[in-house]
Amino acid sequence: MRILNYNIEYGGFEKHINKDKYVKLIKKHNIDIFIGTEPNQPVIDTYKDSKICADYNKYGENTIEQVAQILGFNFITTEDKLITIITHYPIKRTELPYVFEIIVNLQSIMIIPIHLVDYPFTFFSLRNIPYQNTPLSFNNKQEIVDLSYSTKSKVIEKVLEYIKNNPSKKIIIAGDFNEPSHLDDPSNEWIISKKFQDHGMIDSYRHINKQIIADSLGYNIEGATCCNTLFDDEPLNRVDYIYTKNLDIVMSSVLKEYAHFSDHLPVLTEIKLVDLKYGNKYLKYKIKYAVLKKYTYKNWFKESKLIQRIKIDDFKL
Secondary structure (H helix, E strand, O other): EEEEEEEEEHHHOOOOOOOHHHHHHHHHHHOOOOEEOOOEEEEEHHHHOOEEEOOOOOOEEHHHHHHHHHHOOOOEEEEOOEEEEEEEEOOOEEEOOOOOOEEEEEEEEHHHEEEEEOOOOHHHHHHOOOOOOOOOOOOOHHHHHHHHHHHHHHHHHHHHHHHHHHOOOEEEEEOOOOOOOOOOOOOOHHHHHHHHOOOOOOEEHHOOOOOOEEEEOEOOOOOOOEEEOOOOOOOOOEEEEEEEEOOOEEEEEEEEHHHOOEOOEEEEEEEEEOOOHHHHHHHHHHHHHHHHHHHHHHHHHHHHHHHHHHHHHHOOO
């Protein structure tokens, strides 16, 4: 099962949205679940006919929902309209507004899509780069770490509580966290990634890709997803994640060839899920084999002892 997590930047951040490019992307990489952040097209015209969604209470058409309709996929959009999940598997809402359930081969997988606020804009703050209303300077890095978590904690604490209360469930958490990981920046214990790790969630990309390539600040830029690699003046950072629990991770990569699609790069993770129908058959055969092996071994052991006694008796004669 292949999962793609992608912040497409306001429906594609283009005057004329090209939905076909996402359809081609999904088909090319055989995507089963697409988690699209910022799927809505902008509604306010700005400089040189470009567009930006400056008012988060106003949205244009949803690009990812349209992609789902072209593909014949199922789709669900979060209440705040910041994330759309599309998949060819059955998907439904749960009693919790931030948790969704898909059914794959009769097995239930819970999906929690996340888009966290960009205050402070951590990777700008680390480099003292001005960004909107983020403070220009901090006394130390820990102030940035603590401020970042304080603005995101309301969402994260709910998610952590769900993970804690459902230890055996198969869970996928994905989205734009707008915060680095402690696995990339060992000099700072970034709180969200550390808490997820402590609750048994696995950072799928870092689980597969362990290489450390540090920039001048000691931050690991390998696997960076933001900001756009086409903009030389913007730092590279990994802020888009796919976390899993109780699932086997086969591979994970950042699709760098799509740098021109958005200010983020997509993250692709493949997980292995045993077909329950065939899994049950395999289990039955495994039990039968174990019983048969045990029975055969016992008979062989008895026969072996009998042969030994016969040989000893013959020797005595």
